[in-house]
Amino acid sequence: MTQPSRTNLSLLLGIILSTGVVAVDAVGQSVSLGTDLVSRYVWRGADFGESLSIQPTLTVSGTGLEVGAWASYATNPAGAGVNELDLWVGYTIETSSSGSVSFGVTDYYFPAPDAPTLFNFENGGEGAHWIEPFASYTGPSSFPITIYGAAFVHNDPDDSIYLEASYPFQVQDVELGLTAGASAGESSLYGTTKFTFINLGVSASKSVPITDQFALPLFVSYIVNPTPGAARSFLVVGISL
Incomplete structure (x- = not known):
């Protein structure tokens, strides 16, 4: 589920992952594509797949x-x-002076071998699609904090709400970021019964020179899910292509 760099949609990756992209501009539009290779896919404090993962992205x-x-x-x-x-x-x-506001909606689909088929839009956890509207605010460059909120409105019996704050900063040539995310209440998806922090992390990214003309974007994230009874930490490394 992530969200991605997808800078305007800090939900999708926030500051935990930074994505390398190739962009083409045409008539005021931009088409971007890229791929991350990550040691683990960790989303909102949960490991999805316990595996090295390939994560392509395409945006217009x-x-x-x-x-x-x-x-x-x-x-x-x-x-x-x-x-x-x-x-x-x-x-x-x-x-120019007050930052930016973003809003939208994400459709999460899981194309697993035994999962519901693509056009199954049933509700109550039985369908193939989980629909989540989101909104975020990012402050100006003088204080670039991002406040993000999202709530599932389809296929989640608990209508789970997720809240997150993130803050980027830089030390020398390394981009750093802090993230604190929480489930707002009872949620089987997040394994919570009340407001609970589920996603605490620090991330670092930089471009590592390979040749005089090529540098490889590298990122590392330390993530902690302190949920009682399910506490776990992760150290994730990834590269962007």
Whole structure:
């Protein structure tokens, strides 16, 4: 589920992952594509697949509107049950002095071998699609904090709500970020019965020179899910292509 760089949709990866992309501009629009290779796919404090994963992304954006597709595929066949393909649409309103506001909706789909088929839109946890509207605010460059909120409105019996704050900063040539995410109440999806922090992390990213003309984007994230009874930590490394 992530969300991706998908900078305008900090949900999808926030500051935990940074994605390398190739962008082409045409008539005021931009088409971006890229792929991450990550040691583990960890989303909101949960490991999906316990496997090295390949995560391609494709976005089309222009005049504040962004439409995209993002996926995660486990390289270990045992993790195929949580393979994921997300579609999203979002819109960002930016100001020169007050930051930006983004809102949109994400459709999470899990194309596992035994999962419900693509056109199964049943509710109550029985369908193939989990629908989640989201909204976020990112402050100006003087204080670039991001506040993010999202709530499942389809296929989640608990209508789970997720809240997150993240803050980026830089030390020398390393981009760093802090993240604190929480389930807002009872949720079987997140394994919580009340407001509970489920996703605490610090991330670092930089480009590692390989040749005089090529540098490899590298990122590392330390993530902790302190949920009582299910506490776990992760150290994730990834590269962007």
